[in-house]
Amino acid sequence: MAAVGSSASTRIVTEGEPLTLSCRYSIKRYGPSSVCWGRGCGALWCSGIIVQTDGSRVVSKVSEKYRLAGDLQSGLVDLTITNVSRKDKGPYCCRVDIDGYFNDKKRLQLLNPRDPTLSKNSLPPPYPARPEPLHSTDTWLRIQPSLAVEADGVNHSSILSTAGTMEETSYQHQLQIPVLSLCLCLLFLLVLGSTALLAFRRRIHKTDFTTERLQTRRPVEENIYTLD
Known part of the structure; x- marks a missing residue:
């Protein structure tokens, strides 16, 4: 059926x-x-x-x-x-x-x-959303004490302070990267300049040595011509 x-x-x-x-x-x-x-x-x-x-x-x-x-x-x-x-x-x-x-x-x-334990009344209250920085990290660090409030027994001051410290550390790391790159570039230019200077000095020394040898041999050739 x-x-x-x-x-x-x-x-x-x-x-x-x-x-x-x-x-x-x-x-x-x-x-x-x-x-x-x-x-x-x-x-x-x-x-x-x-x-x-x-x-x-x-x-x-x-x-x-x-x-x-x-x-x-x-x-x-x-x-x-x-x-x-x-x-x-x-x-x-x-x-x-x-x-x-x-x-x-x-x-x-x-x-x-x-x-029954999953009712709406048993859920923990949501944390308030952290406001975005107005202009920069420094501005955020300045305004965070005024945003530190006590809600439902939770100290949001320590939470906001930790967030500000993390942002400051991240900003410092970002500054360290260009400084390191600049130092490496300067070191490379210094090595390159030293190498070029040594090569130039060797070239001048070689030229002086060749000139000196030519000047030394010329009187000998003239003396031989005179004897003939």
Whole structure:
């Protein structure tokens, strides 16, 4: 038997609270019909049956935790689950037995219990957003004492002071990088200049030595010419 009509929805409820899952059908159209509530719709009938009726009264129920709310004679077969717990999480199917093949009316609902400790009142208050610096790091450091306030027992003065110190340290590191680069450039130029100066001096010395040798050899050649 399949469904004449079926639907699925998700219900969220806080643990420990009751929850009612709705299900109804038309008595005028189908007449009093057997109904089952289970943890699944099953192939022929509910699987994991929780409670079921014969159309006029409840014929079986697994626990007092579950009860049918509404007038069965009017087609109202809502299921109420008392004291919802984490174990109740999952699908719940209401299935109405309609005469004929593939005529059953089914409604599938998903139950999702919520931890009661996760309420909005139990969440810690958010920290106030830190204002942006107006002009520079120095300006931020000057205005931070006036922004140090006590809220919910938290000393924001120390938080703001730490943030200002971190920004100042970062700024100092940024200044150290250009200074280091400048020193390396000056050292390179100094080495390059020293190398060029040594090469120039060696060249001058070599030129002077060559000139001196030529001047020394010229009288000898002249003396030889005179002897001839």
